[in-house]
Amino acid sequence: MRVVIVGAGINGLLTARELAKAGVEVMLCDQGELAQQASWAGGGIVSPLYPWRYSPAVTALSQWAQAAYPLLRDELMADVGIDIELLTSGLLFVNTDDARDARVWAQANATTCEVLDADSLRERWPGLAHDAEQGVFFPDIAQVRNPRLLKALIADLQRYPQVQLRSKTAISSVSGAQASHSASVMFTSGELVEADAVIVCAGAWSAKLLPRAAVPVRPVRGQMLQYETAPGTITSMILRDGHYLIPRADGLVLCGSTLEEAGFDNRTTAEARELLEKAAASLWPGLTEQPPVRHWAGLRPGSPNGIPFIGAVPEQAGVWVNAGQYRNGLVLAPASAALISDLVLGRTPRLAAAPYAPMT
Structure with missing residues (x-):
């Protein structure tokens, strides 16, 4: 065949x-x-x-x-x-307005889920933004390089x-x-x-x-930023208001992403960079101490x-x-x-x- x-x-x-x-x-x-x-x-x-x-x-x-x-x-x-760096770093959802739905879904799908208050968040992720009031943590979610x-x-x-x-x-x-x-x-x-x-x-x-x-x-453009940090600075993936941080084992941190109806234009824009820098600051304020080191875009297959x-x-x-x-x-x-x-x-x-x- x-x-x-x-x-x-x-x-x-x-x-x-x-x-x-x-x-x-x-x-x-x-x-x-x-x-x-x-x-x-x-x-x-x-x-x-x-x-x-x-x-x-x-x-x-x-x-x-x-x-x-x-x-x-x-x-x-x-x-x-080749090591694809499949890393079970877990994913923290910050200030979600449907945490109860997350717990119900996790229970129905035999998935571990922790609901955390502000004090617990600051203890486990001391670099989080100060207005992080509650979190839902899925410790078994992985990432791949x-x-x-x-x-x-x-x-x-x-x-x-x-x-x-x-x-x-x-x-x-x-x-x-x-x-x-x-x-x-x-x-x-x-x-x-x-x-x-x-x-x-x-x-x-x-x-x-x-x-x-x-x-x-259809094409849907998404733009990303990359920051450099010391390994272990951020220990889990973090998601808030649709934007996320993904910390790699070597200390690189990705911040994404935009959702743009821009046809087949895969160029980066200053507007998206500004938006993502603000998103990074709202997730982990310490990232603002240095500018991002890379900025790129891709076209998702929207359906x-x-x-x-x-x-x-x-x-x-x-x-x-x-x-x-x-x-x-x-x-x-x-x-x-x-x-x-x-x-x-x-x-x-x-x-x-x-x-x-x-x-x-």
Whole structure:
């Protein structure tokens, strides 16, 4: 079996890995460099932000993926020697107005959740803003160093002789089954590649290749800042009013993120930098002692209700999609890749597929 995967972000890479492990011949192509879009630009929190506010469809994917990440980490370390820094640092939600909903959700989903008052917060996180009055702490939520994860996956795919990786290879069109072939992609160079299946994992660009009515994915820009601190200065991820801090093991701290309807413009802006600097100060005032060291932007694949599209594209036999994870691409990727691979290979799906079917 031969499969072409369009888009080499986290979903394309993990889908290619799933298929390669099953012995499938895979061509993975991207219009730019491999893994340099939203998957690289994201923060790497291995949980939806405010998980209790999401639909059961997102929860099902995220819980499956969270359980899969430790094995993925171990396999990548053993096979390619790259530590993806999967760190269970926990996530603290500050001054949430629906803490009760968080507790109810945590109990229903067998998730550890601590509700903390102002004194407890200051004792455990002395650098928090002084107006932090209450918190909800999920100690088991992890983070992953997403650029290292992407690097490890590329290195891992290079071990498979039947996998072809093609960067800077733009696609002009995707076609379903015709008399001469099962599916095909046409590159902008004029090259036509036929395959048994084509899987579109092109993130924010997916709707350009597929019927928008079936896969209504749009770009949503997100901007991030990076600060330098001493390792251990901030011990947990912190979220307040939709903005978050992610402390890495080496002391780097990410602050994100914006939500901007800016089309395919992935440039950074002074307005977003100012907004994020204020957000960082409201989360951990000590960060204002020095300016951020980096500022970047990425384009998320926005989708209705944040539920991704995973499955066969209607009226295009042989064409599949795995896109629209919105703010949760890294969170949901292992589960999304497992599901689309099961469907394409005709295996019994490891997760229920119906909630993610493209629209008809």
